[in-house]
Amino acid sequence: xxxHRTQRTALPRLLGSxxxxxxxxxxxxxxxPQGAAAATSGQAAGSPRPLGQIVPAPARVxxxxxxxxxxxxxxxxxxxxxxxxxxxxxxxxxxxxxxxGYDLPVTGHxxxxxxxxxxxxxxxxxxxxxYTLRSARGSVTITARGPAGLFHGVQTLRQLLPDQVExxxxxxxxxxxxxxxxxxxxxxxxRGAMLDVSRHFFSVAEVKRYIDQxxxxxxxxxxxxxxxxxxxxxxxxxxxxxxxxxxxxxxxxGAGGYxxxxxYKEIVRYAASRxxxxxxxxxxxxxxxxxxxxxxxxxxxxxxxxLYTGTNVGFSSLCTPKAVTYDFVNDVIRELAALTPGRYxxxxxxxxxSTGHDDYVAFMDKAxxxxxxxxxxxxxxxxxxxxxxxxxxxxxxxxxDATGAAERKQVADAAANGTKLVLSPADRVYLDMKYDKDTxxxxxWAGYVEVQRSYDWNPGTYLEGVPGSSILGVEAPIxxxxxxxxxxxxxxxxPRLPGAAELGxxxxxxxxxxxxxxRLAAQGPRFSALGIDYYRSPQxxxxxx
Numbered sequence: 001x002x003x004h005r006t007q008r009t010a011l012p013r014l015l016g017s018x019x020x021x022x023x024x025x026x027x028x029x030x031x032x033p034q035g036a037a038a039a040t041s042g043q044a045a046g047s048p049r050p051l052g053q054i055v056p057a058p059a060r061v062x063x064x065x066x067x068x069x070x071x072x073x074x075x076x077x078x079x080x081x082x083x084x085x086x087x088x089x090x091x092x093x094x095x096x097x098x099x100x101g102y103d104l105p106v107t108g109h110x111x112x113x114x115x116x117x118x119x120x121x122x123x124x125x126x127x128x129x130x131y132t133l134r135s136a137r138g139s140v141t142i143t144a145r146g147p148a149g150l151f152h153g154v155q156t157l158r159q160l161l162p163d164q165v166e167x168x169x170x171x172x173x174x175x176x177x178x179x180x181x182x183x184x185x186x187x188x189x190x191r192g193a194m195l196d197v198s199r200h201f202f203s204v205a206e207v208k209r210y211i212d213q214x215x216x217x218x219x220x221x222x223x224x225x226x227x228x229x230x231x232x233x234x235x236x237x238x239x240x241x242x243x244x245x246x247x248x249x250x251x252x253x254g255a256g257g258y259x260x261x262x263x264y265k266e267i268v269r270y271a272a273s274r275x276x277x278x279x280x281x282x283x284x285x286x287x288x289x290x291x292x293x294x295x296x297x298x299x300x301x302x303x304x305x306x307l308y309t310g311t312n313v314g315f316s317s318l319c320t321p322k323a324v325t326y327d328f329v330n331d332v333i334r335e336l337a338a339l340t341p342g343r344y345x346x347x348x349x350x351x352x353x354s355t356g357h358d359d360y361v362a363f364m365d366k367a368x369x370x371x372x373x374x375x376x377x378x379x380x381x382x383x384x385x386x387x388x389x390x391x392x393x394x395x396x397x398x399x400x401d402a403t404g405a406a407e408r409k410q411v412a413d414a415a416a417n418g419t420k421l422v423l424s425p426a427d428r429v430y431l432d433m434k435y436d437k438d439t440x441x442x443x444x445w446a447g448y449v450e451v452q453r454s455y456d457w458n459p460g461t462y463l464e465g466v467p468g469s470s471i472l473g474v475e476a477p478i479x480x481x482x483x484x485x486x487x488x489x490x491x492x493x494x495p496r497l498p499g500a501a502e503l504g505x506x507x508x509x510x511x512x513x514x515x516x517x518x519r520l521a522a523q524g525p526r527f528s529a530l531g532i533d534y535y536r537s538p539q540x541x542x543x544x545x
Contacts, residue, residue, distance in 0.1 A: 048176035051135075054159040055498045055519050056218055056505035058184040059130075065179035066137040070115070070161075072102050077116045080108030084147035085117050087273070092117075092154050096161075101170040115157070116141040117150055123183075129220065129275075130185025133157065135177045148275040149185075152218045156182060159216075159526070166529035188459070190394075190422055190473025191504030192221030192279065193497065195489075196480040198228035198290075199311070200250045201257040206486045208270050213493070213532070215274035217501035222271050223279040223346060223475060226259075229289035229308045229316055233258045234280070238331040239295065246290035246307070251481055253309045264339055272341070279379060280336055283348030284329065285355050285363050289316040297324050311481045314353035320363045330370050337374040344394070345371050350381035361387040368393065379422070382407075385414035394420050394472060397463065400427035400446045412465035420472040423459050429500045431478040431493045435535055441482050442492055451520070451537040455499035456513050476500035487533060494527055494534035495520055517541060 052061040076093055078085040089106040092115070096104055104115075121132065121143045131144040131153030142153035160178065164171040193214045195207065202210075211222060226233045232246035235258060247258035259267070268278045288298075289308045296304040300319035308316075318325050333345060347367050352360055364380070364387035371378045378384075378393040385395050397411055415421055426446035427433065433449040434442040460468035476497055483489055498520060503511075517540050524542045527534045536542055 046174050046176070048178040049160050049162070049522070051160065051178045051180050051182055053519055053522055054156055055516075055523055056502035057507075057510040057516070057519065058156065058182045059507050059510075060183040061180065062183075063178060063180040067176040067179050068135045068137060068140045070096070070100060070102065070104075070173075070175035070177075074102060074104055075111070075114040076104055076106045077111055077114050078106060078108055079117070079119050080110070082119055085119050085150065088147065088150050088154060089117050091151075091273070092157070095158060096165060096175075098168045099165045099171045100173065100175055113138050115139070117154075118143040119145070119147065119150060121145045121149075126183075126185050129218075130183075131156070132184075133182040135160075135179050135181075137179070140177050148220070151215075151275045152184070155216055155218055156184065163525040163529050166526055186218070186505045187507055188471065188473035188504045190221055190475070191219045191501060192223050192422065192473065192475035193219055193493075193500070194223035194225060194281075194424075194475055194477035196225040196228075196478065197233050198225050198231045198250075198283075198480075200254070200480040200484050201231060201233060201247075202480075202486075202489075203257070204259070204263050204266055206489075207267050209486050210489065210493075211267075211271050211274055211276060213490075213530070214497065214501070215276060217498050218505050219501050220276055221279055221473075221475065222276045223281060223477070224267070225281045225283070225477075225479075227282050227290060228287045229313070230310075231256045231258075232290040232294065234264055234336065235260050236332050236335050237261075238335065239328065241294040242291055242332075246294040249307050249309055251309055251311055254484075261339060268340065268342075277342035277344070278340060279342060279344045279346055280340055281346035281348055281379075282332055282336065283350070284367055285318040285320060285325075285360065286314060286316055286350070286352035287348060288318050291328075292316055292318070295328070298322075298328060314351045317352060317354040318363070320355060320359040325363075326366055326370070329367055330373075333367075333370050333376075334374050337371075337376050340376070343377050344379050345374075345376040346379040346396075347371060347384075348381060349384045349387075350398070352383070357386075364388070382411050382421075385410050385419065389414055389417075389419045391418065394422055396422045396424055396475065398424045398426050398430070398477070400425050402446075408463060409465065412463060415463075415466045415470035419470075421463070421466065421470055422472050422475050423462060424475045424477055425457070425462065428454055428457050429474065429476040429496070429503075431476050431496055431500075432480070432483065435537065439535075441488055443479070443481060449496070450539055451495055451499065452513055452517070452539050454496040455503070455516060457503075458508060458511065459503055460508060474500055474504040490532045491535055494532050495523065495537060495540065498523060 048067045076089045078089040093104045128146045129148045131149040134141045144150040232242045235243045243258040248256050250256040271278050293307050368378045368390045382395045382397040432442045434444045436448050521541045
């Protein structure tokens with residue numbers, strides 16, 4: 001039987017006063033000047049937030065003219081006949097109506113006023129995800145070449161409005177957007193967050209909550225870690241015991257749970273509505289105790305081990321010489337690929353310490369071929385580069401300062417041969433790492449990772465011998481050995497997740513810790529309005545209350 005943990009229903013707390021930050025001007029790259037400090041007396045009442053005071057930092061900002069104000073008469077005007085623009089307009093109205101109390105009708109009737117969402121920009125530099133936002137006295141217009149860009153522009157509009165716009169009850173305005181133009185497009189095509197639902201299971205509602213949070217910061221990939229030693233989380237019709245038996249527990253011995261195919265389709269649909277692509281992971285050939293416990297024939301000795309609720313790694317392995325192993329892999333990938341419209345299937349490949357090297361290479365050859373046969377692109381943890389990555393494969397690097405030179409060189413050699421990399425260095429963007437020795441949640445095997453350390457690195461130059469052109473993007477994983485609820489996920493993800501999003505989106509020229517920490521501090525009241533109980537890092541000049 002499928003078990004769902006009850007989602008936390010967080011009613012955003014009313015803030016006694018929303019004390020915002022002031023920024024003394026905006027650079028052409030959109031960053032707050034170095035050395036700017038948080039104001040403790042709050043922003044002048046009724047004045048709009050500076051155009052560049054958002055996360056991720058926009059590529060180009062040109063402040064100019066009078067602000068635009070959303071009023072009771074404002075309409076959201078979308079391209080007539082565009083279903084995507086209409087959907088985005090409806091989404092925006094759903095964000096703004098509760099807090100403003102305004103009707104904000106979404107209409108296909110053209111006009112020079114209101115909030116205007118326009119598809120079909122001729123600016124090729126915007127690509128599929130870029131946008132232009134122009135704000136003036138009579139209107140604010142977001143223009144993009146594609147729907148994803150329009151959606152990202154809407155996230156910028158949200159952040160330019162007062163933080164209380166995120167509340168789900170009527171708030172006092174005014175609702176002003178500073179005058180000028182933001183022109184913006186992402187640095188990297190892959191900007192992801194990974195959620196481990198295997199060590200502890202999270203309900204569909206909890207996954208949707210995380211989707212909304214990462215979408216606000218313009219991430220475009222949700223990597224779901226669907227199988228591990230402690231639990232199998234996706235129903236597979238041809239191997240039903242994987243979920244029914246292998247999904248019935250979690251770390252510590254809780255009830256676990258799994259997603260039916262209908263559940264998974266709903267997650268995929270919801271993510272797509274936020275312009276996020278789901279990247280499902282089935283970790284192979286190690287991290288497989290839940291599968292081995294479910295089917296004895298997957299074990300070399302034909303004996304199923306007991307279910308596992310601890311946190312050790314590296315002890316499990318599929319029986320790579322057996323033909324049934326590849327029947328199993330083929331069936332799982334076939335069914336998962338049919339449910340997943342995105343281009344990627346992640347096959348894990350890390351910490352396969354109980355699989356001999358030659359067996360590992362042979363297994364990965366066959367597993368990659370199966371993924372290709374079902375029309376998907378392989379992603380694997382960077383240990384895949386110790387085998388033979390197929391053409392087009394993506395390796396996800398999770399090494400850290402202690403990772404040896406030989407392993408790093410192996411990754412660099414694969415990049416030189418055409419393998420693209422997604423960077424997830426554990427001592428930078430593993431969001432489950434403790435902030436410091438006093439952090440109650442999380443682990444510390446990669447060290448303590450405070451907010452500055454998490455942000456202050458350059459993906460383009462991070463790995464020696466790897467050219468910037470080999471970097472597909474950045475992903476921030478959060479592993480759930482110690483995390484059991486949305487509250488606990490959020491305590492570890494915020495405020496580090498927005499920094500990972502900025503590393504993936506913003507131009508390298510905007511990268512500056514002293515400027516970023518001021519913009520990040522301005523997000524604090526927004527986190528609170530969204531019901532996110534974030535870690536108040538002493539490295540960030542949060543507004544005083």
